[in-house]
Amino acid sequence: MDILIIGGGQAAASMAAKLRALGHDGAITVIGDEPVAPYQRPPLSKAYLLGDMPVERLTLRGPEWWDEQKIRLMTGVRAMRIDRATRQIETTDGRFAYDQLALTLGAAPKRLPAGLGGDLAGVHTVRNLGDIDRLQPQLVTGRRLVVIGGGYIGLEAAAVARKLGLDVTVIEAGARILGRVASSETAEMIRALHRDHDVHILENRTLARLKGDARIETVQLSDGQEIPADLVVLGIGIAPETALAADAGLALDNGIACDAQGRSSDPAIWAAGDCASFPWQGERVRLESVGNAIDMAELVAANMLGAGQDYAPKPWFWSDQYDAKLQIAGLNAGHDRVVKRAGSDALGGSVWYYRGDRLIAVDALNEARAYMVGKRLIEAGRSPDPALVADPDTAVKELL
Template sequence: MHIVILGAGQAATSMAARLRTKGHTGPITVVGAESVAPYQRPPLSKAYLLGEMGLDRLVLRGDSWWADHGVDLRLSETVTSIDRDNKTVTTTHGQIAYDTLALTLGATPRRLPASLGGSLPGVYTIRDLADVQAMASVIRPGMNMIVIGGGYIGLEGAAVARKLGLDVTLLESAPRILGRVAAPQTADMIRDLHRAHGTVIREGVQIARITGTDRATGVELADGSRLPADIIVTGIGITPETALAKAADLTIQNGIATNEYGVTSDPAIWAAGDCASFPWQGARHRLESVGNAIDMAEAVADNILGANKPYLAKPWFWSDQFDAKLQIAGLCTGYDQIVTRPGDAAHGGSVWYYRDSKLIAVDALNDARAYMIGKRLIESGKSPDPDLIPTTPDLKALL
């Protein structure tokens, strides 16, 4: 059985490795558009941009691993179409026949429209190695940077820029940062952290356009005011990469729709990672995280080989900003009660989310113990009395 994996990131690497570990001896082909072997993305905008980590430490597997495990890694090759009837994919280098196809295509960053200046030189996104290398080649201490977007991507970019000595203003159009992904209490902790490090955060501001003709020179706000900038970074979210799947007439629902085993609407095609949505806990979810890319890819690999086990997600996330680490367990969607617990660090503490008296998520800033206890409680289905969260001296007692 020839298994072809489209996309060469974390999910593809995890899937290929799992297939070999579980005993698949047939050919495996991994096709990626980038010119470098699969690498970690989270450190790009942090340790790599700061010069603390080189490309040699970013790569997920050394060059010899692919050859030693008989995986045909095809780089700088873009897939243009999928022929489901003939079970072939067409690439810029020709055609590849498959018995089983896996889509681990990831996601692409949202960009400001060209009509608003989003395509001007000097406007950057943070998603892949080329993005970060392009930005690293121009940033210098003392520059003015404007970050558009107050989600985790924008906040992490702002933190690194401050550490590199840039003057940073972050603009968020919603009433507060992290509006879609975290409670106000978590946003308050992160905002305080940034302001303590000199980041200017402006919330509830609308952007009219990016100024400049040959190059971005700043941002004009809806009220007519202008903010000068030497460099502009947009962190306004990502969208699942579904174009190939849609053109092949696969079902699309907030990503490439799969069933609980990772199979798409075509039984010969599977999907995993940022591009895939799946049923879980009575709803359809798509998780954008390294943890999900690994776990779902491995589950799909097992099922390709006949395990026939539903993928049961265990969501966890993290965000490094300055010298602080925010760790997140669970999904806070639909919470109706919040409990906070102070931490020992100057910038720290935890936020506990409940829905219908059930613990569903925990945000922990510089509080690894709260994160680990919360994660274990959520995964075991235990929900301590909310009143005990701030008053229990040792959180381990809640287990």
């Protein structure tokens, strides 16, 4: 059985490795459009952007591993069309046949249209290695950076820029930073962290356009305010890569719509990672995280070989900003109660999300023990009394 994997990221590397580990001895080909082998993405907007991690440490597998495993890795090759009738992929390097096809295409950053100044020099996104290699040399002490979007990616870029000595302003269109992903209590801890590092945060302020003569000069807000800028980082969200699947007529629903086993609407085509949505706990979800990319890819590998297992994710995420670490367990969607627990220092603390009487997620800033306890409770389906969570006299380990 010939297996073809389209996409050259974490999910692709994990799937290929799992296929071999499970004993598949047929051909495996991985095709990615970036010119480099699969690499870690989380350090891009943190240690790598800061200059603390060399590019060699980003690489997931060295060239000798691909050779030893007899996995064909093709970099710098773009998949253009899926021919489902003949089970072939048309690429910039020819056509390739498959018996089973996996789409691990990831997601792409949203960009501003040219009419709003999105094509000006000095306007950057933060998603892949090429993005960071273009941005990093521009992060020079004393320059003025404006970050559009107060989500995790934008805030991580802001933290790196401040550590490098830039003047940083964050513009958030919503009422507060992290409005789509975290509670106001978590947002307040992160806001305080950035203000302690002299980042200017402007919330409930929408962008009108970016202005400049070929290169960014000012950021104009909808209220008429203009903020001088030498650089702009766009952190306005990402969208799953679905164009290839859509062109092939596969079902889409917040990404490539898969069943619980990772199979698309075509039984010979699978998907995993940021580009794939799947049913879970009565809802259709799509998770953007390294943990999901690895776990779902490995499950799909097993199911390609006939395991027939449903995916039951254990969501976890993290964000490094300055010397602080925010760790997240579970999904807070649909919560109706939030309990704040004080941290061991002024900058830390944890936020516990409940839906009814059920604990569904925990955010922990500089509180690794609270994160680990919360994660264990969520995965075990156990929910401590919110009053005990909030009580500073209750040691967090007692919640177990």
